[in-house]
Every structure is written in structure tokens, then in C-alpha cells.
Amino acid sequence: MKLALSTLFGFVLTFNVYAETLRLSEPVTQDAQSETFGVKLDNSLPKLSMKNLLTDSSSHLAKPFQVEARIAKVCQKKGCFFIAQQDQHILRVSFRDYSFFIPTDSSGKTVMLAGELVQKEVSPEQAAHFKADLRSETDMVKLGVVYEIVADSVKIPRSE
Numbered sequence: 001m002k003l004a005l006s007t008l009f010g011f012v013l014t015f016n017v018y019a020e021t022l023r024l025s026e027p028v029t030q031d032a033q034s035e036t037f038g039v040k041l042d043n044s045l046p047k048l049s050m051k052n053l054l055t056d057s058s059s060h061l062a063k064p065f066q067v068e069a070r071i072a073k074v075c076q077k078k079g080c081f082f083i084a085q086q087d088q089h090i091l092r093v094s095f096r097d098y099s100f101f102i103p104t105d106s107s108g109k110t111v112m113l114a115g116e117l118v119q120k121e122v123s124p125e126q127a128a129h130f131k132a133d134l135r136s137e138t139d140m141v142k143l144g145v146v147y148e149i150v151a152d153s154v155k156i157p158r159s160e
Helices: 002-019 050-055 124-134
Strands: 034-038 065-074 082-087 089-093 109-122 144-157
Touching: 034 109, 050 065, 050 089, 050 144, 082 124, 109 124
Parallel strands: 089 144
Antiparallel strands: 034 144, 065 082, 065 109, 082 089, 109 144
16 A cells, blocks of 8 residues: 555656746736736737738738737747747747746647747757657647747736
């Protein structure tokens, strides 16, 4: 009996260590409904859809905007990037100058973010690294020349 309880306790302890949420950045603003990471969200920026960003990418490069999207997956290592999804449209979101992180339990939440669209080359090694950090063999990470969002601000609801 003692062995069974010891084994069960060890399993639960191990599971909790791996299931722990990481919060490596404090929110810059917060209220009862949400937390904002990075800088305060600039509500004066134009609100765009991900469809618009992806169908007319060249006209949106390096221009600030806001977009609402669901966090499909978040980096489980540090919360240093996430995969944003709006319908079938998907973009990787990183954070300007690696200056902030989001909680690793943010997947599934619909967020408002402010940032800029950038074009970059993703190597097979980088794609493998991203998939490892997501702890997923997802097809949401693309190779080659891709568009991504570099966010300055991410507003995350407290519950959803």
C-alpha cells in the first residue's frame, strides 16, 4: 500500500511539474477582465483581419495595426511566441525585441494584439525548434519565406 501511494504521489508531483504555467513577464496593465503584456494597447491603430493581412501582405508590411485572433498554440518553453488563428488564416506571432512573454496557458483564448507584419525566412532548423517549443508536431509552422506578426502588445482575457 505504501509503495502504491508513493508511486501515485511521485506521478502526481511529476505531472504537476510539467503542467505548471510559466509567467515570465508581468502584465503592463490589468483589470478584472484582462491582462495586457508588452506595452499598453494602442486602440487608435487600425483594426485589420488576418485575412486582409494575408491577402494584401505587401501593403501592410512594417505598418502598425491591431488584430483579434485566437491563440491556437503558445510556446511551452517560455511563452515567447504563439500561433494566431482567425478562421483558416494562421500567423506566427513573436514579441518585439524579445522584450516580453505571455503565460504558457494562453492557448484557446481570443486576444487583441498590436504589432507589425514582417516577412522572414524560416529554415528547417528554425521550424523544428518552433515545433519543439510548442511541444507539437503541428503543420501551423511553415518553412521558407513567410509572413509573421511582431507584436508590441497582447491583451489576453482572464478567462474564456
